[in-house]
Amino acid sequence: MPEVKKERSGWRDLALSERHRMWGWDCPAVDLDFLFLEYDKGQPVAIVEYKHENAAPQFASHPTYQAIINLGTRAGVPVFAARYKQDFSKWIIVPLNGIARDKLPKRKNMTERQWITFLYELRGYTPPSQLFEDLKIEI
Numbered sequence: 001m002p003e004v005k006k007e008r009s010g011w012r013d014l015a016l017s018e019r020h021r022m023w024g025w026d027c028p029a030v031d032l033d034f035l036f037l038e039y040d041k042g043q044p045v046a047i048v049e050y051k052h053e054n055a056a057p058q059f060a061s062h063p064t065y066q067a068i069i070n071l072g073t074r075a076g077v078p079v080f081a082a083r084y085k086q087d088f089s090k091w092i093i094v095p096l097n098g099i100a101r102d103k104l105p106k107r108k109n110m111t112e113r114q115w116i117t118f119l120y121e122l123r124g125y126t127p128p129s130q131l132f133e134d135l136k137i138e139i
Contacts, residue, residue: 030064040123046100047072047079053086060096073097078122080104082115091115113137 020029034050049068051058058081059065065081072079078100083092091110095101103122110118113132120127 028063038119038122044075044077045122046077049081051083053083069097073099078103088112
């Protein structure tokens with residue numbers, strides 16, 4: 001039986017994480033570090049797994065991602081992976097389930113403005129132009 005991975009970062013509730021790992025390989029779980037539930041008026045519009053550009057690579061085939069994808073699909077919401085640059089100037093967005101591919105057919109590089117606009121569109125809105133001025137985001 002493979003060894004359970006050790007806690008890597010140390011900034012989460014390490015005691016619970018380590019304890020759960022002691023429960024064994026056949027009792028997998030994941031602490032959802034930067035999994036965002038994007039919603040509007042109490043209704044989910046997307047699940048997004050955010051990763052910093054320096055984070056380990058994401059693999060949709062991994063059981064952790066398969067569980068997240070399954071959750072989103074069963075809930076009827078799109079699931080995306082979003083990798084962002086430190087200064088938020090570049091985003092790589094990957095649709096992870098069929099519902100997401102209906103909204104974004106394939107992996108796409110976006111600016112922050114494009115990503116924000118996409119998130120607003122998922123909610124059926126147009127972002128206010130003042131938002132981009134306040135964030136100092138150009139076209």
